Amino acid sequence: MSQQDQPWSRAIYTAGTFQPPAGGGVLPVRDKSTGEVFAEAGRADASDVDAAVTRAVPAQRDWAALGYAERAAVLRRVAAALERDGAMRELIVRETGSIPGKADYEIGAAISELTEAAALASRPSGEVLQTGHAGRTSISERLPVGLVGVITPWNFPLVLGMRVIAPALALGNVVLLKPSPETPLSGGLAIARLFVEAGAPAGIFQVLPGGEDVGRRLVEHPDIQMVHFTGSTAVGRQIAQTAGGLLKKVSLELGGNNALVVLDDADIEQATMIGAWSSFHYQGQTCISAGRHIVDRAVVDEYTAGIVARAAAITLGDPATEPVGLGPVINDAQLARGKRLLDDAVAGGARVLTGGTVEGPFFRPTVVVDVDPASALWTEEIFAPIVAIVAVDGTEEAVALANDTRYGLVSSVLGADVHRATTVARRLNSAMVHVNDATPQDEALAPFGGVGQSGLGGRSGGDANLEEFTERRWLTVSSVPAHYPY
Template sequence: MDNFKHLNSQYINGEWREGQSSVKMENRNPYNGDIIAAYQAASLDDLNEAYEASARVQKEWAKTNPVAQRAVFEKAVAYIEANHEAFVATIIEEIGGTRLKAEFEIGLVTNIIKEASTFPFRMNGQILPSPIDGKENRVYRVPVGVVGVISPFNFPFFLSMKSVATALASGNGVVLKPHEHTAITGGTMIAKLFEEAGLPKGLLNVIVTEISEIGDNFVEHKIPRAVSFTGSTKVGKHIGMVAGKNLKEAHLELGGNSALVVLEDADMELAVSAAVFSRFTHQGQICMSANRLLVHEDVYDEFVEKYIAKVSTLTCGDPKDPSTIIGPLINEQQVKTTVALIEKGIEEGATPLIKGKVEGNIVEPVVFGDVTPDMTLANEELFAPVVSIMKVTSDEEVLAYANNSDYGLSGAIHTRDVERGAELAKQMDTGMIHINDGTINDEPTVAFGGVKNSGLGRLNGEWSLDAFTTTKWISIQHDRRQYPYS
């Protein structure tokens, strides 16, 4: 199998079939514009059937022996390993990811599935004491039921799997709606993977559709008790509002405007490498990417010189070429948005130290100097290979600049004094921050999530287990209880 582009169907109740909507969807290669696949979009009836199928099968799945549940996830990992090149080819063709990006994403997917495979054995309960004589309190961890998952276009295989695998492993059913531009990598490829792994039919459903076809029904539907969304802050706020109105849990991983700090005592070679990786991996289309580089004035000139030299070596072009570092943005609209931000930055007085060309969906690196905290470049999420370098004079200014953002997802601090870095990190308004590393980090057992406009909740490890389960109190009165009347 060369890749999975034949998976241009809905996956509902364990069957591959056309959607019932009259809307036809096309999936295009972001580098050359070729049509990869065409879909008949899912309708509201398809969505309803998907949720009903998942709810119907979930009860039995939750009672399945944990050894049998774990075996499904072990088979899923084995399937990825056996079809590794097919997964790589699909990521390159559908997302425009480079081979480096594809390998990185597949590694993340494998690790989160391995972590999820431990969940069936971690559905632990407790026996708690009671102030009532003769009473035994049992607290059970149980699945929430059915989880709705909505995934984005940038790391769709992983960011779908992060919620899908852990929700399934916690005993839930799942309905997954991938982004329309990455319907295979973020959706039907995952359905095929779990189908081959032996997951009960109907437990996982994938619908490919436009929001215009289903509106808010994916969240409002009576069956799902939790919704996991990864995507833009604007859409995430709306989903959070709809979920709250319907008393559903919402787990939201949203945008970012991460700051990477370079202090005067930093290991300069390491800081430059980390800063380049943190901005230009997958064309900057990562919520954790370093949008802002805050560099101490004592090393500003040295850093800029070495940073520009390294960025100038990055190859741009066809993601199928193994030497390519920067491939295409996902679509023309993203390119237009990026170009507008670049032009805005120049208008506001930022200096383009490097200003690459724009050809098709390829945006070559753009590096801005003389950026100030009030500029648009310093405040907007830049989902592209565009970065701002800002000069800072003190730790107090580092904190002022870093915290001058509506976002708070990731960050990094480079210093040889790790305790100084840790103290600064404690004062930075962000959900995650890394000392002497890049801003792009995601590990299967460590809490992942942001603050402010970067989202709500945490996933990975025990945090995913908490997200997709609830607790049930069952008390047993062993001794006859005396009531005050009756």
């Protein structure tokens, strides 16, 4: 079946069915390597959001009233449908420009999110508290937040969506999803197909592809109790301002300016492999990529030579048709931004040792030295396959430079003395730190999120989801009516 013959063609997903959006808008879906429009999604508008919310309110009451076993069973059936799915891999490759291995990772991680969320549904939903009142039972219980609006990015559309969708549903919420316009299929409508196959109740999960007007209405709608956004810090700041004015619960997973610290005793062969993967995987287009490589001066020459060799060996091309190491950058705007950051750094004295060129939609893996720590290439999130290296003298200078950022998402420390490396890691102002491993790490059971300008709100993953997607209520029950003086 061609993409144009799929049930999602020119459609949104609402009330348990694929149907045309109210305004009849169309969102073209492009192959990021060739530019070909290979499918069309429906383009929702604000009126579609309003209609979806109207359907979601009663659906949420019924869904939350189900026993945990029924909710868990739906999620397990969605996981099984994804395991059987034969089209998701190609969709991810074509929509995101990723190599097939990255698509396989996303599918496996999304299945893990679903199965772990299914187990979350049966977790205790409250606790009995001590009380100073005789004859009173005091309980802290967890209730679903209600309607959760979810806005997801284009880089890991399947797993970053499922990281929120699955636990939110497990805990009795319903989800209204706005995927990125770059990835409306693998980030939304293809997920909806899994819910159809799983026989999920109508209205618990709805997909509204569209532009800024859809995202804005999700944030502003009075009946949506929570907004979860994954994306840039600039957009996250706007969402926080709007949601704050509405006193609405918000969770933001934002950008990173992540450091990889190489100590003087690091195994340089291993370090360059970890460093290359941290910066170049998926064209550097993840919030947990390492942009800043902070290397002890004693080993910086050897490390730099190793990174240059690895970068030069990476192949570029269309991952849908060729066995390449890297695919295209997501769009022209992102390509131009990465090149601008690089060119500005070079104008400020940085030297490009390899790469630095753009060939169509492809950005050659790049290694830069003599980078000014005040340059935007060093201080901002890059989202391009660029390694920027700065040498330091000892751990004190390394820690100070790593912490000299407004962001606080993830860092890595590489060193042979694990105790020493861990001591350095604990001094870094990041919400996630890895010793002797790459910065890109994510597990369904681990708390994922950032501090500073890398995030606002709670964490996703494991027990953190209980806090993220529920509200606490204090309930007291007295065996006899209380007595008061009037």
